Amino acid sequence: MLAIPRLARDAWAGALDLVFAPVCVSCRAPVPTTLPDRVVCQVCWARCRPLPAPRCDRCWGPVPAREDPRPKCRTCGDWPAAVRSIRSAYVMDDVPRDLVHALKYQGWEAAAAPMSARMARIAWPRDVSDEARLVVAVPTSRARLRERGYNQAALLAAGFAAGTERVAAPELLERTRATATQTALHPSERRANVARAFSVPARQAPRVRGEHVMLVDDVWTTGATALACSEALLEAGARVVSVATFARVIPELERLG
Ligand SMILES: [Zn+2]
Ligand SMILES: [Zn+2]
Structure with a gap:
C-alpha cells in the first residue's frame, strides 16, 4: 500500500476543509466548525431584530403608541x-x-x-x-x-x-x-x-x-x-x-x- 506522507495528507484535509467549510447563509463568511450552529454566523444572528414595540399583546402586530393601553388592534381586531x-x-x-x-x-x-x-x-x-x-x-x-x-x-x-x-x-x-x-x-x-x-x-x-x-x-x-x-x-x-x-x-x- 502506498503510504501518503502525513504532511500531504494534512494539506489535503486542510484543502477539503477550505472547500467545504461551512459558510454563513446570509453573509457567506466562514462559520467556525467549533460552533454548534454552522448555518448562520454569530454576527448575523446579532443582526436579527425582535418584533418592534409597542405591539399588540395578542398578535404582536404593531400598535400606535398612545395613552390607551388597549386600543383595538388593527391586525387582529376581527379575528375569531x-x-x-x-x-x-x-x-x-x-x-x-x-x-x-x-x-x-x-x-x-x-x-x-x-x-x-x-x-x-x-x-x-x-x-x-x-x-x-x-x-x-x-x-x-x-x-x-x-x-x-x-x-x-x-x-x-x-x-x-x-x-x-x-x-x-x-x-x-x-x-x-x-x-x-x-x-x-x-x-x-x-x-x-x-x-x-x-x-x-x-x-x-x-x-x-x-x-x-x-x-x-x-x-x-x-x-x-x-x-x-x-x-x-x-x-x-x-x-x-x-x-x-x-x-x-x-x-x-x-x-x-
Ligand atoms: Zn453571517
Ligand atoms: Zn393584535
Whole structure:
C-alpha cells in the first residue's frame, strides 16, 4: 500500500476543509466548525431584530403608541376569539429573509434546526405555555413537497416541538387543494386564495378536540394562511389555536425601507 506522507495528507484535509467549510447563509463568511450552529454566523444572528414595540399583546402586530393601553388592534381586531396568541422570533428582514429563502427555495434543510431553536425561545402568555401541547405545521401541497423534498414548516414544527417539550403532530392538518403562491397576491386576495384549502382528516379529529393547538409556519405575512389553518382546526373541534412563526413581515417597516 502506498503510504501518503502525513504532511500531504494534512494539506489535503486542510484543502477539503477550505472547500467545504461551512459558510454563513446570509453573509457567506466562514462559520467556525467549533460552533454548534454552522448555518448562520454569530454576527448575523446579532443582526436579527425582535418584533418592534409597542405591539399588540395578542398578535404582536404593531400598535400606535398612545395613552390607551388597549386600543383595538388593527391586525387582529376581527379575528375569531379562539385564535389566542401569535408570536414570531424575528422581523422578516435581511438575515431572517436569507434563512427563510435558503430553507424554502435553496434546499438548505440544515437551516431548520437553528431557526426552530430560536423559535423555541419565544416567550408566551402563561395560559399558552400551560395548555398548548400539540404542534401542527402549515401543510404544503403534494407538488411542492415532491419538488422540495420536505415541508419547511414541518421541519420547523418538529424542531420547535422538541425544543419546547411539545408533541409534533404534522398529520393533524392537510391541504385539501392546491393554491396559487401567495407571494404575488394582494393582501385582500390572499384570504380568498387559501380559504378552505386546509382540513383536519376525519380520523384525526378526536385528537384535536378540546385542545389548544400550536400552529407553526416559517413566515407570517398577512396571516391569511395561518387563519385558514386555524379555522380548519377550530372547525374540527380544537378549542384554541396559537401561532408561532420564525419571521414576520412588518409592512410599516417595509414601507420605511
Ligand atoms: Zn453571517
Ligand atoms: Zn393584535
